[in-house]
Amino acid sequence: QKEVEQNSGPLSVPEGAIASLNCTYSDRGSQSFFWYRQYSGKSPELIMSIYSNGDKEDGRFTAQLNKASQYVSLLIRDSQPSDSATYLCAVNIEYGNKLVFGAGTILRVKS
Amino acid sequence: DVKVTQSSRYLVKRTGEKVFLECVQDMDHENMFWYRQDPGLGLRLIYFSYDVKMKEKGDIPEGYSVSREKKERFSLILESASTNQTSMYLCASSPAGPNYGYTFGSGTRLTVV
Numbered sequence: 654q655k656e657v658e659q660n661s662g663p664l665s666v667p668e669g670a671i672a673s674l675n676c677t678y679s680d681r682g683s684q685s686f687f688w689y690r691q692y693s694g695k696s697p698e699l700i701m702s703i704y705s706n707g708d709k710e711d712g713r714f715t716a717q718l719n720k721a722s723q724y725v726s727l728l729i730r731d732s733q734p735s736d737s738a739t740y741l742c743a744v745n746i747e748y749g750n751k752l753v754f755g756a757g758t759i760l761r762v763k764s
Numbered sequence: 765d766v767k768v769t770q771s772s773r774y775l776v777k778r779t780g781e782k783v784f785l786e787c788v789q790d791m792d793h794e795n796m797f798w799y800r801q802d803p804g805l806g807l808r809l810i811y812f813s814y815d816v817k818m819k820e821k822g823d824i825p826e827g828y829s830v831s832r833e834k835k836e837r838f839s840l841i842l843e844s845a846s847t848n849q850t851s852m853y854l855c856a857s858s859p860a861g862p863n864y865g866y867t868f869g870s871g872t873r874l875t876v877v
Contacts, residue, residue, distance in 0.1 A: 687865040696854055696868040697807075704863060741807070745862045750795055752866060756806035 655680045655746045659755035668764045672729040676742030676755055679723070685745035686718055686725045687752065692738045701727060732762045767791070768869035770855050776875045783842040785872050787855030793867075794860040796838035798822075798830065800851040801871075807854070813838055814860070845876045 656679040666672045674688075685704055689697035703709045703716040703725065715728040725744075729736055742755040771786035789796065798810040799822075809822030811830040819830050827849060831839045838857075842849055852873050856866035 685862050685864075689865075696871045697866075699865040699867070702863075702865055743865070750858050750860065750862050750864055750866075751809075751812065754807040756804075 655744075655753050657742055657744050657753050657755040659740075659742050659758045661756060661758060663759040663761050665761045665763060666732050668732060668734060668762055670732050670762075672732045672736065672760055672762070674727040674729075674740050674742075674758050674760065676725045676727075676744075677723055678725070678742075678744045678753075680744065680746050680753075681720075681723065683723075683744045683746060685750075686716070687743040687745075688714075688716060688725075688727045689741040689743060689754075690738045691741060691757065697741055729760075732760075734762050734764045736760060737762050768855055768857050768867050770853075770869040770872050772872050773870065774873050774875075776877060777842075777845050779846060779876055781842075781845045781876075783845050783874065783876075785840040785842075785853055785855075785874070787838045787840070787857075787869055788836050789838075789857040789867070790836065791857060791859075791867065792835070793857040794835070795858045796832065797856040797858075797866065798828075798838065798840045799854045799856065800824070801854055802851050810840065842874075845874075847876050850874060850876045 688701040691697040701716040717726045739757040743752040797812040813832045855869040
């Protein structure tokens, strides 16, 4: 069974701080990695994708990938109360784009 | 803007009823997926399809079936609804290939009484 592990949280950070969300995966053959944000009662929304080792930045979000350690993370700079949500890590496990999702990390940004 | 539309936002059905959940995407995506999401259990894959008239079982297919007669439409069928099928059902689609994330529909919250 291919697995994606996330700390369920909640992770609480003060407004303006950096939030760091982490994810590990078991399938060494995985090539594509995604972060989704899900507000309470809503469906998941894709916010970041990363395919190569290193960092990828998009606005206040930075995704980091280390394939050797089978580790992917999401940094949110200048965290805002509107960032409070559940963040899901997803990993591609086979051709055809079948994703395995982690259970999600709850983030709470306190004003 | 790309869109995945699920026919109902909220649905209440009785035990034993046959239930149809409809999902339509307007992005010409090859892949379509049905998940259910329950507190503490995360997203669980029920069925998926990589092409018209093609279907594959996911992790929890028991009690469900699917139909994909047209590329844009993927239907989930609960043959005989039971209370343990009360859940949030999420449809998603993506282009073919490993480098694309999913686009999710807004979800259907199904309650079976």
